[in-house]
Amino acid sequence: MMAMSKSMREHQEPGDIEALLPWYAAGTLNVRDSRRVAEALERDPELAKQYAVALDEYAATIELNESLGAPSSKAMQKLFAAIDAEPARPAQAVSQQPGQGFGARFTGFFEGLSPKVLAWSASAASVALVLQAGLIGAMVAWTPGGMSETASYPPAGDVAPAARAETVRPAAPPAVPPPALVAPPPAAVQRSAPLTRSLGAESSLRAFVRFVPDARASEIAALLDAYQASVVDSGKGGVFRLQFAAGQISKQDHDRLIARLQNEAIVGTVLPAP
């Protein structure tokens, strides 16, 4: 019977105000609940008795906890040793501080990236750079007709050995008749020789030539090939000195060659050169 009574008492639910007494004793209730408890204490002596018990508990709990002492200085030493061992603080928190310049935030952003991310970013940037360079090169080099204007890289048929073979024939007579004797084929289709020729075919026939501004490198190469000429000098103002592998020719043939050159569409000016 007594046990049953005790059990019932143990499972008794606290009243609304009764449950708040500890917080009222500690002074941590909000204004509304604090007023409710104060009013209840004034009209209920039993509740006031219980409140006095709560105040004793409150004081004893503080006394008990205060008697527990404090941690030694090792706790702080251990903490800051652990903090020192921590990896560097991510830059984002620091970079959010007001008053920092764009440069600092920019630097902080890259410092915040992991090495792996940085490596991938650098690789992607390199690929983008190469693609961009290729695209620009293609746009510059190719004309609407699909013909390259770049004179420094000869087409497949203009391989270097052919040119060298020509250069190692210093005294050999030209395999083709002099330009004065053979009508040169259209310059645009003569693209079998490199632009620059050797000085091996010594001849006294030379001329100063200025090409028209819109002359293409391929057209100039074709002209040089057709006339068996080579560039021996390039002066200021776009004037080139050409040497023709025609050997000794008459004054009349010389004049005729000059006149023929003058009639070429890509030639602006032609003058006899010493």
Place this chain on the structure above:
Amino acid sequence: MITKQATADEVLITRIACGDRAAMQVLFGRHHVRIFRFGLRLVRNEQVAEDLVSEVFLDVWRQAGKFEGRSSVSTWLLAITRFKALSALRRRKDAELDDEAAAAIEDPSDGPELAVQKKDTSDVLRKCLEGLSPDHREIVDLVYYHEKSVEEVANIVGIPENTVKTRLFYARKKLADLLQAAGVQRGWP
């Protein structure tokens, strides 16, 4: 005054999030004793409690940037402490826990008797407080010593507010029973 302190604590947390060691020292100096005592009451071992203090503040150093200010800093610290204390207790051997539980149960029967002989009710009350179960001890400390509201205790312990009220009520009734067993009548319940 409490509000000013809470505001200052939040400022310290913001500075700690930026890697300010001086702010960390201030926060540590302000709260480490209470954290130690709360931890000690849970784990009942000074060395473990001291290690808890370092671990709790190291967590603060690491997680300060994630503190959203939904609770006060002290409530946040106590919640971290409680979590770490329970983890530490779980790591310890069952045998050790059993011994401690037995010691905790024996304390009120032995201690209060000795205290009663001294006719010192305060000593008996403290002995009985030490003899409460961990759950009851925890909630009594949070309300009376750490002065946490119903909502804050619910936040720290992770239980509904009504459960907080009833748990403390039963803790107090258990305390009354222990006192009665030690020969101390308080008039309630």
